[in-house]
Amino acid sequence: MAVSASLSFPRPDYAVEAEELTKVFGDFVAVDRLSFTVGHGEVFGLLGPNGAGKSTLIRMLTTLVPPTSGRGRIVGRDVVASAKEVRRSIGVIPQAMTSDLDLSAVENMSIFAKLYNIPRDRRRKIIARLLEAVDLAQWADKPVKMFSGGMRRRLEIARGLVNQPKVFFLDEPTTGLDPVSRVSVWEMLARLKKEADLTIIMTTHYMDEADKLCDRIAIVDHGKLVALDSPLKLKASVPGRNVIEVSFSKVPDGWTDVLESLPEVAEVRAEDNVFRIASHNGSRTTVALMDAARSVDVAIASLSVQSTTLDDVFVHYTGRQLRDALQAPSASESRFLMRRE
């Protein structure tokens, strides 16, 4: 019904549009006039420190929290005025694992399919195909409580796709998973994206994950958009191509100035005894650095040279200080069972 209606609807230019989206809780501005668009079939990453407003942003776009002002549109439909249609065209994987442990994989999916009024024949076909896609077909009738964290996450991803959504929201899809499970979730998401004309919006804390999966990344801090581009361009926007992390046996006066005067250096940041030097040419700077140290009789305690990663991008845009701040408690962050184990 609503699904077929949206097919006849002329395809809008963007899968997701945020227009000055704002959410205020009391006197705390969680999301502050955020605007962006996401194209069809794009994988869009949302990065930011804890409490930056990522989850609130996703909750507004998935009709869970009404925006204080501004507009959000999913495939051309307003998240407030047309909430019902929006819900039919999205799939959402919340941060917490929410499958029913006592039910089997198929039962979990089947109940969700029924919530979308998918008729029985189609239901069976879709569920079989999705369980195949997430490599859980052989465990289809086993209770979910016997599944590992990675299997549960894959099941939830399959469950989120049961209504064949246009836009798929994933809130930290691999948090808490072991490295092998993380890779398998990545591979699966890459495959699903290729197979279906699926737009994916995901939040993550893992820069390697964002780097690997996302076409574009938005960095959000204090509820505001601080950077938005492809991973490659974001990395290029940070000064230097390499980062040299070095510590010394002692730090003479004016040492930072000496480091800044070394060849190819773009930026020097000092934290205690550790210096992070952004360089346009890591090896040239390193050689010069060792000469400079030797000439004033300073020993190098440790040294590493890396290419700029998204971690550097993240730190560059959001700063390094810890974000300890009190948050208003919400229903979903109550005192137990909240985070997945």
Added chain:
Amino acid sequence: MMKDAWSRIMALIERDLRRFRRSPTLMVVSMVFPLIQLVVLGYAFGGKIKNLNLGVVDQDYREPAVRLKGMLNAVAANARTFKPIPYYDQRRAMRDLRDGKIDGVVNIPPDFSRYVLSGADPRVGLIVDNTDQFSSSALTASLTELLQAYHAKRPPPRRSHVATLAVVEVYPYVPYIQFLLPGTIVLAIFVSCMIGGGIIYIDDKARGLHEGYLVTPLTKFDLIMGFNLAGAIKAILSGLVLVTIGSLIAGIPNPLAPLRLVRMLALVALTALALVSMMFLIMVRVSDPLVPRAIFGVLNTVLFFPSGAVYPINAFPAWMKIITVIDPFTYAVDGFKSLVLKNTGLAAISGDMFFLGIFTLLAMAAATRLFKRDL
């Protein structure tokens, strides 16, 4: 459209019932626990009191006193309400009574026989440990009866003009366990609502399961209907276990007669709906999983005991009667008393059913207003 809504509601119910079937602990708690309570409470309070220690101080020793002691021994041998223990010293007997070694002292005064023989009113003292009301009443009743029998053995000195009361019992003797059954049926329904509509509902909310529902096309109506019907069905199941197995245990005559079961089912269903909607109203805005656990005991006490399930309402102080009047337990218990103990038809409990129906509607209306379909 209505058909779509109904199949979404059915999906919510299906999920809940499948989960219920797979968690035996839950079934045990909501069905077996009330049965255990029925049996334990039924026998703990219902039995006849026996083998109380009764000190006997005889300061008379003549024939009428010996005859009285003979009757005391006869009670000890037959009804076994008490065992007479002879004392020669009244002070010693009193000390043992205060120390809890004996439960009462019968004092036959020195002039007892003289009064008996002269046709005057002889007196026998009974000193009881009134910290235990049940035992002291049993002693008092037993000795009162015994003294009446003692007098009856003598020819009446003159025609009695005392009015006597003839008691006719309308129903066969109702043991305490049967008196307790109606309350226990309601308790089983309540425990099931408390676990399903309270603890599990809030846990699901805290776990983010509800968030998973809110991003689907489920409407507010679907969610409310789904949650409450699922809860009501589980509560009806535990109610029916009590109605059948509980009746068998309590020894209700002819417990499985079809017509009786149909009437019981109707009242079980109505009670389940009333208690589920009450729980939903209490929990609709709660998100802390500790809350339902914390109020479980309080709610149980505040609703169960003032309902007349364990003691007659007429004995309650005025403030407690206020709870009694608005407590849905009261009406459910009253209804089940009619059906279980008196085997009446539904017409006899129409008032109770009317209250439960109105209560359900009001609670649901209020909860629906308070229910939020977003975070």
